[in-house]
Amino acid sequence: MEDTKPKNETEAAEKVAKKGAAAKPARLKKKTGKSKPTVSSANAYIQATYNNTIVTLADLNGNVLSWSSSGSSGFKGPKKSTPYAASLVVKNALEKAADHGIKDVSIFVTGVGQGREGAIRAFQANNMNVLSIKDITPIPHNGCRPPRPRRV
Numbered sequence: 001m002e003d004t005k006p007k008n009e010t011e012a013a014e015k016v017a018k019k020g021a022a023a024k025p026a027r028l029k030k031k032t033g034k035s036k037p038t039v040s041s042a043n044a045y046i047q048a049t050y051n052n053t054i055v056t057l058a059d060l061n062g063n064v065l066s067w068s069s070s071g072s073s074g075f076k077g078p079k080k081s082t083p084y085a086a087s088l089v090v091k092n093a094l095e096k097a098a099d100h101g102i103k104d105v106s107i108f109v110t111g112v113g114q115g116r117e118g119a120i121r122a123f124q125a126n127n128m129n130v131l132s133i134k135d136i137t138p139i140p141h142n143g144c145r146p147p148r149p150r151r152v
């Protein structure tokens with residue numbers, strides 16, 4: 001005799017059917033989709049490097065609502081770091097987060113790439129109310145020790 005517990009509802013129904021009782025069809029619960037929270041204002045983080053531009057939209061607690069990068073938008077090679085690619089990245093990120101109802105954006109920019117200005121202008125072009133723009137690029141306070149001078 002089998003004394004193992006059934007792993008799921010269908011195995012339980014089969015076990016009951018083996019014992020001779022009328023087997024009921026297994027009822028599966030409907031999966032209810034998570035309701036997306038409505039956020040009126042969000043933080044936009046733009047990471048503009050020499051090779052890529054990444055835009056992340058997060059709520060005020062830091063939970064990511066959507067993100068996009070120029071690589072995921074279909075650009076390859078040196079075209080990824082262009083201002084045009086950055087504007088499309090912003091557009092894609094805003095489309096993904098459209099059901100959250102974002103109206104106001106605080107922008108935080110990191111990096112020195114070409115996509116910085118293009119991404120900021122794209123937020124304004126896509127009917128977002130830009131509350132603030134802050135540069136959070138890390139700057140060393142004298143940084144690492146330089147390499148020794150060469151002896152020739």
